[in-house]
Amino acid sequence: MTEKQEIDRAAAAKKPVIELKGICKTFDRRVVLDDVSLAIEEGKTTVIIGPSGCGKTVLIKHLICLLRPTAGEIYFRDQRIDHLSERALGAIRTHYGFLFQAGALFDSQTVFQNIVFPIRQHRRETDMSELEQIVKAKLAMVGLDGFQNYYPANLSGGQRKRVALARAIAMDPEIILYDEPTTGLDPIRSGIINELVLKLQRELSVTSVVVTHDMNSAYKIADRIIMLHNGMIVADGDADTIRNHPHPTVQQFIHGEVSDEDLAVLRMSGKGAQSQFSPQDFDPRSP
Numbered sequence: 001m002t003e004k005q006e007i008d009r010a011a012a013a014k015k016p017v018i019e020l021k022g023i024c025k026t027f028d029r030r031v032v033l034d035d036v037s038l039a040i041e042e043g044k045t046t047v048i049i050g051p052s053g054c055g056k057t058v059l060i061k062h063l064i065c066l067l068r069p070t071a072g073e074i075y076f077r078d079q080r081i082d083h084l085s086e087r088a089l090g091a092i093r094t095h096y097g098f099l100f101q102a103g104a105l106f107d108s109q110t111v112f113q114n115i116v117f118p119i120r121q122h123r124r125e126t127d128m129s130e131l132e133q134i135v136k137a138k139l140a141m142v143g144l145d146g147f148q149n150y151y152p153a154n155l156s157g158g159q160r161k162r163v164a165l166a167r168a169i170a171m172d173p174e175i176i177l178y179d180e181p182t183t184g185l186d187p188i189r190s191g192i193i194n195e196l197v198l199k200l201q202r203e204l205s206v207t208s209v210v211v212t213h214d215m216n217s218a219y220k221i222a223d224r225i226i227m228l229h230n231g232m233i234v235a236d237g238d239a240d241t242i243r244n245h246p247h248p249t250v251q252q253f254i255h256g257e258v259s260d261e262d263l264a265v266l267r268m269s270g271k272g273a274q275s276q277f278s279p280q281d282f283d284p285r286s287p
C-alpha cells in the first residue's frame with residue numbers, strides 16, 4: 001500500500017458514522033438542544049451524561065432521526081438524513097438497534113415474538129427454523145437462551161432489559177443506541193449490562209452510544225464521555241479528562257452533588273417554578 005493509500009484509509013476509518021451539525025431543538029419555543037455538534041466515531045463507545053431533563057433522550061433520538069431538528073443537519077455516513085421521508089428513514093434505521101429508556105417490550109407477546117418483531121418488519125421471507133435460530137443466538141448473546149416462551153411479566157427488570165437488548169441486536173445493527181440501560185437495576189445486574197455493551201463492541205464491532213446517569217458504568221464502558229448541560233455540550237473527552245474536568249458543573253455532576261441551581265429550583269417549587277419532573281417519572285411501569 002502506498003503512503004497516500006494508507007493516509008486515505010486512515011482518514012476513511014476516522015470518518016464519523018453519525019454526525020450532528022449545529023442541532024437546535026425547541027419544543028413550544030423552549031430550547032432543549034442549543035447548537036449541538038457531535039461526530040460519533042465508528043466502533044467506539046460514546047457515553048452521554050448530564051442531569052435529568054437536560055436533553056439526553058432528545059439528543060439520542062436525533063441520532064436516529066426519531067426527532068427532527070428545528071435547525072441543523074444530521075448525517076449518516078455522509079448522507080444527510082434529517083430531510084428524508086419516514087419511508088427512506090426506515091431503510092437507514094435498519095443499521096441501528098435502539099434500546100429505549102423504558103425497555104418497551106410488548107407485554108402480550110412472548111420473548112420469542114418480541115425479538116422476531118423487528119425482523120418481520122423488515123424482511124418478508126423468513127422461515128420459522130431460521131427465525132428460531134436467530135432468536136436463540138441473540139438470547140444466548142445476552143445469557144437468556146431458554147426464555148423464548150416467557151412473557152415479560154414473568155421476567156425480572158434486568159432480564160427484561162436483556163431481552164430488549166436481544167431485540168435491539170436482532171437485525172445485526174452496526175450502531176446501538178442505549179438510553180439508560182442500567183437505570184433501576186442493582187449493581188450486579190448493571191454490571192451484567194455493562195459487560196454486554198463491551199461484549200457487543202468487542203465481538204460485533206458495533207458503534208455504541210449510551211445515555212446514562214451511572215458514572216461507574218460510564219467510566220467502565222466509555223471511549224469518550226460527553227456531558228450535556230442546558231442543551232449544550234460542556235465536556236467532551238475520555239474518562240480521565242472528565243474525572244479531572246475543571247468545570248464546576250461537571251465536578252458536581254460526577255460526584256452526585258446538588259448544585260445551587262437545583263437547590264434554587266427546589267426552593268422555588270410550589271411558587272410557580274417549572275418542575276423538572278414529568279408525569280412519566282412517577283409511572284409505576286417505568287423501570
Ligand SMILES: Nc1ncnc2c1ncn2[C@@H]1O[C@H](COP(=O)(O)OP(=O)(O)OP(=O)(O)O)[C@@H](O)[C@H]1O
Pocket residue numbers: 027032050051052053054055056057058059278
Ligand atoms: N416530545 C416532546 N415535547 C415537548 N417537550 C419535550 C418532548 N420531549 C422532551 N421534551 C422536553 O425536553 C427536555 C429534555 O428531555 P429529555 O427527555 O431529553 O431529558 P433527559 O436528559 O433524557 O432526562 P432524563 O435523565 O430524566 O431521562 C425536557 O424538559 C422534556 O420535557
Ligand SMILES: [Mg+2]
Pocket residue numbers: 056057058101179
Ligand atoms: Mg432521558
